[in-house]
Amino acid sequence: MIIDSSRRQVASISYVLGFVTGFVILMVEQDDKFIRFHAMQSLISTLSLIILNFLLGIFFAPLGIFSVISNFLGFLLWILIVGFCLLGFLGARHGKIYKFPVFGQIAERVVS
Numbered sequence: 001m002i003i004d005s006s007r008r009q010v011a012s013i014s015y016v017l018g019f020v021t022g023f024v025i026l027m028v029e030q031d032d033k034f035i036r037f038h039a040m041q042s043l044i045s046t047l048s049l050i051i052l053n054f055l056l057g058i059f060f061a062p063l064g065i066f067s068v069i070s071n072f073l074g075f076l077l078w079i080l081i082v083g084f085c086l087l088g089f090l091g092a093r094h095g096k097i098y099k100f101p102v103f104g105q106i107a108e109r110v111v112s
Helices: 003-013 017-027 033-093 103-109
Strands: none
Touching: 003 017, 003 033, 017 103, 033 103
């Protein structure tokens, strides 16, 4: 199946600002499953990882010395978020559906 250029552009934009653009595109697009999948995957993956990062910070903050661990894990999570956004952006730009582990399956179930 060939995905036309405008649909690929909209789907790839859903990864630009993570869950923000994913949410906006989900609110605007009601019919196209290709676009909705990418928007939902962007929303679910980035928002989940940001919340996880926040919770790890809260958990490790009172432990003092473990704030180094919290900072390191937070840094790794941000790298993961940026990596997911880049992979999703490039996949959508090329008209492919690349499902992230766990998040892609959830997005597919929600969109279907």
